[in-house]
Amino acid sequence: MGSSTLSIGFFFAFMALTLGITYWAARRTRTTEHFFAAGGQVTPWQNGWALAGDFLSAAALLGIAGIVTSNGFDGMIYSIGWLVGWPIILFLIVEPLRNVGRFTFADVVAYRLRQRPVRLAGAVGTLAVILFYLIAQMVATGSLIKLLFGLPYTWSVVVVGSVMLVYVLFGGMLATTWVQVVKAALLMGGGILLAFLVLTHFDMNPLKLFAAASEKYGTKVLQPGSKVVSGQWDAISLGLGLMFGTAAMPHVLMRAYTVKDAKAARLSILYATGLIGVFHLMVFIIGFGAMVLVGADAVAKAGGGGNMAAPLLALTVGGNAFFGFICAVAFATMLAVVAGLTLSGVATLCHDVWTNVIRNGAASEAEQLKVARVATVVISIFAIMLGIAFEGQNVAFMAGLAFSIACAANFPSLVLSITWRRFTTPAAVASILVGTLSSLVLIYLSPTIQVDILGKPLAAIEHQWWFVSLRNPAIISMPLSFAVAILLSLVTREKNANLAFDEMQRRILLGPVQPTTSEPARAKSAA
């Protein structure tokens, strides 16, 4: 197959470029500051592109285009949900994060509180998010590569896991950032070209495209349906998870530290929001383009649950070369996303768990770097093994679960630690753990696990007392986490946390005055 050779050619070109970048970055990665934050040297533009690269997974191109092709408008519910969290990051989170923290979001939550319990709880929340998101990504990657390139599933997972290991292990954040930038540029370029080629068939007028779609499939494709998101409160719950989960995704938050100051962090979120917004608008065009030009049936017949919509559209409007290019872009996309996720997991294991919990803040640079590299290898092996173990399983819910946990476990404690003087250590720990556990329990008792995974008939369980009809737990778990945090803060007192609040507010505005400012504050709150 000519297109397959071409796509493999494009793919090798991408690998050669990114491995070259990794080699270049490896020689510049000497300290933890480099390994986790690229030495704070990334410019806002680069970081904006890298954020878009980190966040736009294969689901954003292949998945949403597929949903739009088969269901019309409803695919946009995901596009919108994945975007509206970004303003929240900008308004509430990014500047405090940049000025108060160093590598992880737990830096901020633990700043006024007792280091060890808060960081340990933060690590539980973060690692749960990363674990589920990583499994979802690895399984999707394995089956998509099998579909696109014909490579066996196990090999696809091993190749992706090993290449991501090389990026992160040797090149740290600097290499990962540039991999994201290259991938985001390819993805945006491919997306723009694809949307443009679709519109040339419709006099450059999207309305003619939509009209053609509704002529062919009925006006229902232009109207909201209930197949993609069922249930009224479930839709609201999904929205909560997408919005506030995005605002607390560890691999996104980590990028606040790669730029030189809060102003640069602020600008990079603005650029990222613009890029991701434009991309999602194009995916909408691409999805409708595939519906009209390729046909919903042809896409469904190609397998992969609709994921072939965008590649098949590329084949139709741009021929073999473009098909190969889009397949290679999809591969690059998966690779880049898992690299970003792995790096944020490594930061949590090394910086939060090892340095600040096990070694109580007294680990040398060399030791931290060594631990970071060991953690990279461990997480990569885990990712590969889990990817293989879950082959063929329905893991689509795990991505949603990751967003729900981020929303319920990480977001409340992060926001309260920044804005509320009375917030205390027991409240932070309980809120993170309750957010994580309640999301897990609720999803376990929902039709997502009970019906889809365990195969029980809905009629048999829907009257059980424990049954939860919501597929998205955020609407229960997030308020629960907030309530626990507020209640426990009100019944406990923490003098140091209270006193450090003004200093923290000052630091949110001014940043660390000297690199050592965090030390006295840390000693004070640890005392």
Next chain:
Amino acid sequence: MDRVIPGNAGPAPSGVALARKLARTRLTVALVLSVAMIVIYFGFMALFAFDKPLLGTILMPGLSLCIVLGPLVIISSFVLCLVYVLWANRVLDAGIRELR
């Protein structure tokens, strides 16, 4: 009791008062914009969840209300970000320079 402490930690008391005022202004702007975003998004999601027929109103061939509002939610998120960044670059950064 707490109120005595900032005076000890910060440099001049006026600086502390200024920092507090600026922090409060920043938080107010951030909260107002966040609420705006939340109202826009959940307004849209509420229509999606509870009034699908309204959202599915066909305005003209090829255009329904949701196809107008959906992209508008996306555009408004970017516009709100732009508003915050413009405000922060002019007002917030000037205030921070004054504090330093």
